[in-house]
Amino acid sequence: MDERVIRNIGSSDRIKIGDVAEALGVSKTTVSRAISGKGRVSKDTRAKVLAYIEKHGYHPSPIAKGLVQSKTYNIGWVMPGDSTITDLPFFQRCMMGVIEVAALENYDVLVLMVFDHDMSSLERAVMNQKVDGIVLGRTLIDDERVEFLKDSGIPYVVIGSSPNEDAIQIDNDHISACKELTSVLIMKGIKKLALIGGDSNHVVNQTRKKGFELGVEEQGLDLSQIKIYMDSDNETAVEHIVDELIQDGTECIVCMDDKICFQVLEKLRRDNILIPDQIKIASFYNSDILSSNQPAITSLQYDPKELGSVACRALFDFMEGKEVLRKKLLSYEVILKGSTK
């Protein structure tokens, strides 16, 4: 290990608006106007100013600007701190979408890790005015965070759906998607199918369940004969349920997300049960693991990054006082693969 030590010296010889003004023999106001484009400045002056700041690398301080405009030029991206490994890529990609759109508006993105029942970091960021707006990455059925944001008065948008009437919501069209995939499976001749679902406190899981039920009903199957398990996204539960379903002669297991599906696949592999020969498998959420599985898994495909960028776009529109749809649903694809052949 290198034992050498380093110490920060620090420096601050940044050029400021007054320097530019002085050098050019104009007022600070003029410089400010030339840069922002607000107010009238002659073409010549403007060109002169722009040339100068370009050459001398002048960058207006967003802190000073922020002080007078009460803006931070940051938006907050709220991520669940307890995301499991399988959730991470989803949130990461959403975040990329948010960041991309934010950059277009010269905004940066502050990450706020929030745990389901500790939102102190969110509170801090909002109360301390560290951000001008918030994108919430996931909604819960009974979401204190949404309540808090609503009360705080800060502009916010949620990804996913919320029972809160006031929230601007961007979501995948889970209900149509799940309904469609379920219908398709039944149309392929499957009569005995079952659904294994995750945390029933997540809005998305309730929505998927609803979509599944609609699909079943649409195809005229008796819903009361169909097994639906919720809160089963752990190995022990899955183990149990799969055993039960196999016993029962289930033709197709529909998994609510990729994590559950992965666990089902592991279980079936351990038991040497062949897909799709002995049982068919489908998933309401796709992931790399599922699509590279042998056989690949029939599933629904969404675009998380799109979700992030649309949400961020909506947030900016809202902040700028434009009218914004209260709820926007993004499209999906049904991907039929070998697991339901």
Added chain:
Amino acid sequence: MDERVIRNIGSSDRIKIGDVAEALGVSKTTVSRAISGKGRVSKDTRAKVLAYIEKHGYHPSPIAKGLVQSKTYNIGWVMPGDSTITDLPFFQRCMMGVIEVAALENYDVLVLMVFDHDMSSLERAVMNQKVDGIVLGRTLIDDERVEFLKDSGIPYVVIGSSPNEDAIQIDNDHISACKELTSVLIMKGIKKLALIGGDSNHVVNQTRKKGFELGVEEQGLDLSQIKIYMDSDNETAVEHIVDELIQDGTECIVCMDDKICFQVLEKLRRDNILIPDQIKIASFYNSDILSSNQPAITSLQYDPKELGSVACRALFDFMEGKEVLRKKLLSYEVILKGSTK
């Protein structure tokens, strides 16, 4: 879709330092001092102020504070924008470590997505003084970003190693780890082993290669007889290499990271080659996929979150003018599993 629209009203009835001062019949200076703890204030006054702000929910504006102190109370976390799916959990966990430590110092974290040859977002954040310091999530052999940070004068810390003498570096002890795992494998009696590696432009990959070579030499094997493939983290390359190695009677394939290992496993599964009976497998980087594989894969285990928090700690120490080690290596574990039995 809900067609209702929503429009932002906006509000700003926040209490400020002057209000507190007036209400208490003291000066703004006194309030400021009572809060910051700097300068002398009587116990009573201090208590009075603290009680008042607590009761009335006063939050000093970090923007105003920032303006006078030239601070943003934000640090920048630089993530490669082109991270592949397998990298994501690593960076995400690192980031969590960074965020946790930052929160202790009342700092927030700004995410900067930087692509290998486009670092405009990093430049913008630094030039616009959006952050007080930077944690760089990955280093390249020839890293423009490190050069830029060095020249800019902003405090920064890199995760991973950098040829740059001036950079404060926090890294896993890849070289010892890889050397140790390689040695252990050879001590188990393996004589014919091979290494499949990724992007040779990543510092970490060069380091792992070096560790592998040291392990081979330590055990007295002839390095020139050992096959080492670099830049092979794609399916076609892996396909080819594995065929070659099997032909060649290789006893053990060592994979430089979990992504490569995953591809090797897929390939072997397709070809119905059994692990560890027909070939043994080890990986220089662990992940959930590998540890839940059947059989579980022998690998090296690190703690990405620790990496993030140690890096962030070092950054703060440096910003506060403390002495900081130029390079710090974190420990690892060798996890022996069924894949090399």
Added chain:
DNA sequence: TTGAAAGCGCTAACAA
């Protein structure tokens, strides 16, 4: 121990 006043770097009325 406290306060008055200046100023951080910028923008935005209001004048000219």
Added chain:
DNA sequence: TTGTTAGCGCTTTCAA
């Protein structure tokens, strides 16, 4: 079209 002036909300000399 341009400049003057007054802040934004806080901290920090300097003086009391």
